[in-house]
Amino acid sequence: MRRDDLRNIVIIAHVDHGKTTLVDCLLHQSGQFRASQLSSERILDSNDLEKERGITILAKNIALPYEGVKINIVDTPGHADFGGEVERVLSMADGAVVLVDAAEGPMPQTRFVLSKALECGLKPIVLINKIDKPDARPHEVVDEVLDLFLSLGATDDIAEFPYLFASAKAGFASPDPEVREGDMRPLLDLVLKHIPGPDVNPDEPLQMRVTTLDWSEYTGRIAIGRIKSGKIKKGQSVMISKADDTFERGRVVALHEFQNLGRVEVEEAGAGDIIAVTGLEDIDIGDTICAVDKPTPLPRVAVDAPTLEMM
Numbered sequence: 001m002r003r004d005d006l007r008n009i010v011i012i013a014h015v016d017h018g019k020t021t022l023v024d025c026l027l028h029q030s031g032q033f034r035a036s037q038l039s040s041e042r043i044l045d046s047n048d049l050e051k052e053r054g055i056t057i058l059a060k061n062i063a064l065p066y067e068g069v070k071i072n073i074v075d076t077p078g079h080a081d082f083g084g085e086v087e088r089v090l091s092m093a094d095g096a097v098v099l100v101d102a103a104e105g106p107m108p109q110t111r112f113v114l115s116k117a118l119e120c121g122l123k124p125i126v127l128i129n130k131i132d133k134p135d136a137r138p139h140e141v142v143d144e145v146l147d148l149f150l151s152l153g154a155t156d157d158i159a160e161f162p163y164l165f166a167s168a169k170a171g172f173a174s175p176d177p178e179v180r181e182g183d184m185r186p187l188l189d190l191v192l193k194h195i196p197g198p199d200v201n202p203d204e205p206l207q208m209r210v211t212t213l214d215w216s217e218y219t220g221r222i223a224i225g226r227i228k229s230g231k232i233k234k235g236q237s238v239m240i241s242k243a244d245d246t247f248e249r250g251r252v253v254a255l256h257e258f259q260n261l262g263r264v265e266v267e268e269a270g271a272g273d274i275i276a277v278t279g280l281e282d283i284d285i286g287d288t289i290c291a292v293d294k295p296t297p298l299p300r301v302a303v304d305a306p307t308l309e310m311m
């Protein structure tokens with residue numbers, strides 16, 4: 001079953017190409033798009049963003065409500081790493097926004113993450129940013145991204161990626177680099193149209209691979225990941241499959257979904273959702289949270305080191 005109410009994506013960008021500016025802009029604008037419909041809902045103001053900015057804005061997942069769909073943006077490490085972190089994070093998403101500076105073009109350092117994203121089957125959308133720069137070369141840079149994709153062995157359908165031109169700083173995305181006005185809705189519309197919602201089987205037993213750990217002084221470890229199948233509920237008993245093939249029992253004390261820059265508590269979450277689970281003390285990255293009656297671990301994501309060639 002395909003979920004239409006959800007999209008899980010990553011943004012892949014070389015440092016300084018504008019990821020922070022884009023995320024900032026999307027958070028602001030999605031609040032404004034909603035303002036007319038939901039006047040009682042609190043919208044992030046620039047103070048909130050300013051406080052967070054530079055400290056944590058990209059060190060966590062965010063979620064944007066748009067047109068009745070929740071768009072989860074999972075943070076990716078921008079660099080090559082040696083612990084399988086990139087693969088684990090990418091395994092939470094179905095699509096990627098590949099953000100490229102319109103003057104600099106694609107940089108070799110993003111090659112590793114991009115190649116992993118294509119290997120993981122993520123659907124790419126290309127966003128050529130900073131088209132307001134005097135030395136921007138929008139169309140040439142699209143061709144350079146195409147060359148990069150082809151050099152990574154992208155199949156024909158992936159090499160026909162959709163693309164938009166943008167200025168994250170000015171706050172617009174457009175199919176035409178000469179049209180430099182509007183907002184980011186063309187990008188969000190393209191995400192909804194081109195990137196599929198999670199393909200899930202809600203009736204299977206619970207399985208969720210832990211991708212990231214967080215910590216709270218009050219509640220201890222918090223396990224973050226995408227639910228592969230089944231459902232998880234507050235108060236539920238679960239089995240945790242460990243690296244040494246043993247199982248431990250645990251109980252879910254609280255569940256939080258992502259919302260804008262923060263989190264909201266929920267009673268229940270289902271397959272496809274990205275969720276933070278509190279109450280499982282001994283949990284580690286790579287463990288699977290499983291149903292008690294049918295505990296089946298998910299494969300631990302490969303921890304191959306990247307080859308030098310890829311870096």
Ligand code: GDP
Pocket residue numbers: 013014015016017018019020021022129130131132133166167168169170
């Ligand atoms: P990150 O490292 O990818 O998160 O990049 P930032 O969002 O921090 O942006 C790096 C620099 O590029 C900052 O000085 C931004 O103000 C600037 N920047 C971001 N988007 C644009 C844009 O669309 N046009 C121009 N001219 N500058 C931009």
